[in-house]
Amino acid sequence: MQPGELIAADRGARHSVPADLPHAWAVLEQVMDPEVPVISVVELGIVREMDWHQGHLRVVVTPTYSGCPATEVIEDDIRSALEQAGFAAPQLLRRLSPAWTTDWIKPSGLARLQAYGIAPPAHSTRMRSLLGDAAPVLCPQCGSAHTELLSQFGSTACKALYRCCECREPFDHFKCI
Ligand SMILES: [Zn+2]
Incomplete structure (x- = not known):
């Protein structure tokens, strides 16, 4: 300086x-x-x-x-x-510890993600550890649970790329960490 x-x-x-x-x-x-x-x-x-x-x-x-x-x-x-x-x-x-988790996204932020076309994390990390990875990722366009993973890496490394099997729209999903 x-x-x-x-x-x-x-x-x-x-x-x-x-x-x-x-x-x-x-x-x-x-x-x-x-x-x-x-x-x-x-x-x-x-x-x-x-x-x-x-x-x-x-x-x-x-x-x-x-x-x-x-x-x-x-x-x-x-x-x-x-x-x-x-x-x-x-x-x-x-600060790297404790590590960030999707649980820290505020409810208003989850709503904005949805409106932007990014499927917000469906469950808290604690719920996911109880349910395993079975929790479906919902399509942000039509709400269908019939979705498929296209790529672990979407537009950024923090997101995965999915496609809705109902409306055929691809969308990003914030990975649950
Ligand atoms: Zn859809």
């Missing part, structure tokens, strides 16, 4: 308002997942915590899975959205 940037960061830090955590959450409600641009990083459940640490906002992010190539894009988007909202030099921490 250049000396000038350090000075700028320090000057910005003095404008931080520690009482402004709800505002920070509201800002991140507007940061969309780059892979599924209808769901925010908050609805996706990957923003785990925010607090103030030594005058800077600290954001804990748990990526959807550790090798997800979108993670750095998401972290950059979070950082720049917060900086534009006046939070100087936010610190991002990546």
Whole structure:
């Protein structure tokens, strides 16, 4: 980092308002997942915590899975959205344990996935461990349970590609992790 940037960061830090955590959450409600641009990083459940640490906002992010190539894009988007909202030099921490699970997607996020044409995870991971892999993936277009897996990898590695046997439409399914 250049000396000038350090000075700028320090000057910005003095404008931080520690009482402004709800505002920070509201800002991140507007940061969309780059892979599924209808769901925010908050609805996706990957923003785990925010607090103030030594005058800077600290954001804990748990990526959807550790090798997800979108993670750095998401972290950059979070950082720049917060900086534009006046939070100087936010610190991002990546927490891998406990691992993200589809159970962390908020109900509003599940509804958005469905409306976007992505079949949301049908059962919690706990239910799936009880039921095994027998739980059907429902077609987001017509709701049919008569669907088939075309590929373990859909438009991104986080999703699998399915096809509905009723309406013949292919669709992405968020993998249950
Ligand atoms: Zn269908």
